[in-house]
Structures are given as C-alpha cells and as structure tokens.
Amino acid sequence: MGRRADIKTGYTCNSNCVFCVIGDKLFTGERPTPDVIEELKASRRTCDDIVFTGAEVTLRPDFLYLVEAARRLGYRNIQVQTNGRLFAYKEFCEKAIKAGANEFSPSLHAPVANVHDGLTRSQGSFNQIVAAIKNLKSLGQRIVTNTVAAKQNMKLLPDLARLFVELKVDQFQIAFPHPTGHAATYFNAVVPRMSELAPYLQEALRIGEAAGVPCMAEAMPFCMMKGHERFVSELFIPPTEIVYEDFVVPDYARDRMERSKTRFPQCATCRFEPMCEGPWREYPEMVGHDEFQPVAGTRVLDTAIVQDERFALLGTVAPAFELPAGDGSVVKSSALQGKWVALAFYPEDGSPGCTAEACSLQAGLHDLAAAGVTLVGISPDGVERHRDFALQHGLRFPLLSDPTGAVAEAFGARRPGQGLRRSTYLLGPDRTVAHVLVSPDVKSHAAQILDAIRRFEAPPRSLEQGPELIIRRHAKPTAEAAVELGLVDTDHQRFAPAE
Numbered sequence: 001m002g003r004r005a006d007i008k009t010g011y012t013c014n015s016n017c018v019f020c021v022i023g024d025k026l027f028t029g030e031r032p033t034p035d036v037i038e039e040l041k042a043s044r045r046t047c048d049d050i051v052f053t054g055a056e057v058t059l060r061p062d063f064l065y066l067v068e069a070a071r072r073l074g075y076r077n078i079q080v081q082t083n084g085r086l087f088a089y090k091e092f093c094e095k096a097i098k099a100g101a102n103e104f105s106p107s108l109h110a111p112v113a114n115v116h117d118g119l120t121r122s123q124g125s126f127n128q129i130v131a132a133i134k135n136l137k138s139l140g141q142r143i144v145t146n147t148v149a150a151k152q153n154m155k156l157l158p159d160l161a162r163l164f165v166e167l168k169v170d171q172f173q174i175a176f177p178h179p180t181g182h183a184a185t186y187f188n189a190v191v192p193r194m195s196e197l198a199p200y201l202q203e204a205l206r207i208g209e210a211a212g213v214p215c216m217a218e219a220m221p222f223c224m225m226k227g228h229e230r231f232v233s234e235l236f237i238p239p240t241e242i243v244y245e246d247f248v249v250p251d252y253a254r255d256r257m258e259r260s261k262t263r264f265p266q267c268a269t270c271r272f273e274p275m276c277e278g279p280w281r282e283y284p285e286m287v288g289h290d291e292f293q294p295v296a297g298t299r300v301l302d303t304a305i306v307q308d309e310r311f312a313l314l315g316t317v318a319p320a321f322e323l324p325a326g327d328g329s330v331v332k333s334s335a336l337q338g339k340w341v342a343l344a345f346y347p348e349d350g351s352p353g354c355t356a357e358a359c360s361l362q363a364g365l366h367d368l369a370a371a372g373v374t375l376v377g378i379s380p381d382g383v384e385r386h387r388d389f390a391l392q393h394g395l396r397f398p399l400l401s402d403p404t405g406a407v408a409e410a411f412g413a414r415r416p417g418q419g420l421r422r423s424t425y426l427l428g429p430d431r432t433v434a435h436v437l438v439s440p441d442v443k444s445h446a447a448q449i450l451d452a453i454r455r456f457e458a459p460p461r462s463l464e465q466g467p468e469l470i471i472r473r474h475a476k477p478t479a480e481a482a483v484e485l486g487l488v489d490t491d492h493q494r495f496a497p498a499e
C-alpha cells in the first residue's frame with residue numbers, strides 16, 4: 001500500500017456544512033501557492049499519493065496549477081476531496097483531469113435535495129454534486145464518495161447507498177462526525193448517538209456490498225459494527241501523513257490510536273482491544289461511554305485477519321489431523337506438545353519464498369521453543385521431498401505431507417480447487433485457533449510469530465492520551481519551488497487556472 005499525504009490547502013468554501021470539522025476556521029484564508037508547492041515537494045519524498053483537501057480546494061484560483069504541480073512531482077494517485085459543486089461544469093472536470101487529477105472524492109450526504117442542501121446549508125448543492133458525479137463518471141474517472149452521518153440523514157443512508165449504486169460510484173464511505181468545528185458547536189442538533197446510527201449504517205453497507213460496490217464506515221468502533229467488522233474503514237486506510245498549515249502529522253494511524261481517539265476501562269476485556277482505535281475522543285466527552293460494551297471472543301491482533309474470511313475461525317477448535325512427516329513418522333495433532341502450536345502452511349519445498357520462510361523459522365527455532373511454541377510445517381509435497389528439503393537446509397522441525405490438501409482445506413488455507421495460501425495458524429493452549437498470520441513475512445517469520453504471541457498475551461493498552469505526534473517541517477515558502485518544477489512563476493500563472 002502506497003503512502004499518502006493529505007494536504008490542507010486553506011479554509012475557503014462555497015458551502016457551510018453543519019458538521020464541518022474546520023467550521024471554526026472557515027473563511028480565514030488560503031495557504032500561499034509557493035507554500036503548498038513546497039509541502040507537495042516535501043511530502044513527495046515519502047508519499048506516492050496525494051489528497052488535496054482544505055475547505056474547498058477547487059475554489060482556489062491556482063487549483064489547476066497545484067494539481068499540475070503534483071503531477072509533475074510524480075504523484076501516482078491525485079485525489080481531490082470536494083463538495084463537488086464546481087465539477088457540475090463538465091469543462092472544469094476536463095481541465096482538472098488534464099492537469100492530473102485522477103480520483104475524485106465528492107461529499108454527498110443524502111439521497112434527496114432538501115436534506116443534502118440543508119446539511120450543506122447551500123441551496124442547489126445536491127443537484128450540483130449529482131451532476132458532478134455523472135460528469136466525472138462519463139469521463140472515466142474514479143469516484144470515491146464521502147458522507148457524514150448526522151441525525152438528519154441517518155435513516156436515509158440505505159436510500160443513499162442505493163443512489164450510490166445507481167450513480168455507479170467506485171466506492172463509498174460513511175463517516176461518523178468528528179465533533180470539532182461546527183460538529184462541536186451544533187453537537188446536540190447534528191451528531192447522532194452511535195448506537196442509533198449503527199443499524200441504518202450497516203444496512204447501507206450491506207446494500208453496497210450486495211451490489212459489488214466497495215464501501216466502509218469511518219470512526220465506528222468494532223463494538224458498533226458487530227457482524228460488519230469487515231466494513232470498518234480503519235482496516236483499509238493507507239499509511240498517511242496530514243499536512244496542516246504549520247505542522248505535519250507524519251503518522252495519522254498512530255495519531256488516531258494514541259491521541260485523537262479514545263478507549264475506556266471496559267475495553268480491557270474486549271476482543272478488539274489490541275487493535276481498536278475507539279471513537280473520536282470528543283464524542284464520549286459529550287455523551288459518556290456506556291454505549292461501548294466489550295465484545296466477547298478471542299483477541300483480535302491485526303487488521304489483516306478481520307478482512308479475511310478466516311476471521312470466523314478465531315476461537316474455534318482447530319481441526320484434528322494425522323499426517324506423515326519427512327522423517328517417516330506420523331504426526332497426530334492431538335499429540336503435539338507445547339503451550340502454543342504454530343502450523344505453517346506453505347506451498348512448495350524448495351521454492352524461493354518457501355526456502356526463505358523455512359530458513360527464517362529454523363533460525364528462530366530456539367526462541368520459539370523458549371516461548372513454548374511447537375512449530376510444524378505443512379505443504380502438499382511428499383515425504384521424500386520433505387526429507388531432502390530438511391536435509392538441504394538443516395531444518396529441525398517436522399514437515400508434514402498433505403498431498404490432497406484436505407488438512408489445508410479444513411483450516412481454510414486452501415480453497416477448493418485453488419492453490420495453497422501461505423499462512424500460519426497459531427493454536428493456543430486449549431488448541432483453539434488464536435490467530436492466523438494471513439501474510440507471513442518469509443524473511444522474519446519466527447519473529448512475526450513471537451510478536452503475535454506477545455500481543456496476544458499483552459495487558460490492555462494504556463488509556464492515557466499519548467504525546468503530541470507532530471513535526472514542524474514548514475518550509476519557508478519560496479517561489480523557487482514552482483520554478484524548479486518547470487512551472488513559470490509569474491503572478492498570472494500562479495493565480496490563474498492553467499490551460
């Protein structure tokens with residue numbers, strides 16, 4: 001997943017949404033052009049993708065110029081977050097695409113004009129954004145919409161999902177409001193109770209899923225998404241830095257986890273405690289935290305397993321097996337000793353990936369044994385090939401032969417008629433499935449197993465708010481940055497849309 005920068009370009013908007021998170025800063029000005037370009041350059045050192053946000057970046061006279069600067073800097077995905085209103089003009093869409101924009105994230109908040117226009121406090125904005133989506137789709141563009149859930153629109157979310165399907169958007173996301181800015185000012189009028197919102201939100205997501213449209217919910221903790229955990233957007237957000245006007249949040253995920261969101265004493269017993277971000281900090285400060293009740297079940301260690309269908313295996317008794325080993329013995333699962341059992345399913349003895357994995361496991365065998373882990377490798381290879389592979393690389397853990405793939409299928413490591421998926425199953429002391437490493441790092445797999453066990457056994461995380469996680473890299477704005485990109489730095493070029 002490529003790293004992404006979200007750059008905030010200013011505070012001007014032609015709408016005035018009731019839940020605007022920067023509502024308190026609206027209309028306080030725009031960042032100078034050279035300043036934005038310097039930041040684009042700085043973020044390009046670590047990021048492949050860029051998201052232009054602000055209040056409404058398309059209103060900037062230099063909007064097209066900035067998009068073109070991003071293109072010349074080699075950003076791969078150039079996304080524009082927008083209220084969509086200017087894209088109602090097809091010519092404007094064409095200019096933005098020509099400048100380099102290739103992904104558009106318009107904010108559509110309701111399936112009917114009166115509710116959308118009421119939330120944006122802008123008459124006609126619904127018709128404009130629908131026209132914008134149609135224009136951009138007709139030009140072959142990728143549309144990833146954003147919706148903020150509010151008291152006014154929550155019951156309409158299923159109908160909104162149907163509209164998204166009809167408009168053929170590529171993805172939609174529905175976000176719980178972050179109670180800052182206007183959303184804090186109008187909290188009681190606008191921000192729904194999360195538990196009341198959840199059923200409508202989940203129905204909307206099921207509609208999207210049934211129609212094959214990727215969709216997700218942002219800022220909804222797992223306890224609000226029971227049976228719908230796969231839709232939690234925090235599972236998918238790429239590594240992101242947020243570029244504000246005078247500081248940068250270099251690790252947005254860590255900032256959310258340690259500072260911007262919060263958890264509660266009762267989270268200690270929740271299965272999602274190891275990886276849940278909790279709600280935005282401001283929400284329980286307003287309404288308390290009784291809505292957030294721990295989810296029972298086996299601890300969930302990472303986002304990858306929630307996205308995998310083997311999530312359902314966690315906590316279930318591991319399938320029994322009896323397989324021949326490379327040393328001529330027969331290994332029964334019921335006879336495996338050790339506090340933990342690690343079953344490493346791998347595709348083929350001697351392949352580069354499997355050789356690297358086997359050697360890294362062998363290198364960590366002592367540490368695994370010290371942690372009470374019994375390691376077993378399983379592949380479709382026959383026992384003779386296993387013996388040769390073990391001899392060649394000095395492997396001192398059993399390699400079991402599963403030529404029909406029956407055991408792999410019982411564990412879900414192979415789907416019927418498909419190849420084996422490299423994955424490692426951690427069975428706990430009660431021999432239930434404690435965790436599945438769905439994408440083992442073949443070069444450090446033993447360390448990965450040990451890290452998973454450490455996290456499985458770790459005490460609950462601290463509830464203290466973490467330290468400020470920002471850097472001040474604000475470069476002195478100079479016009480030279482634009483010149484270096486080959487953009488002619490005249491007042492006309494800087495402040496007029498490029499042709």
Ligand code: SF4
Nearest residue numbers: 222223267270276293
């Ligand atoms: S850790 Fe807390 S906030 Fe997160 S899902 Fe569990 S109870 Fe909810």
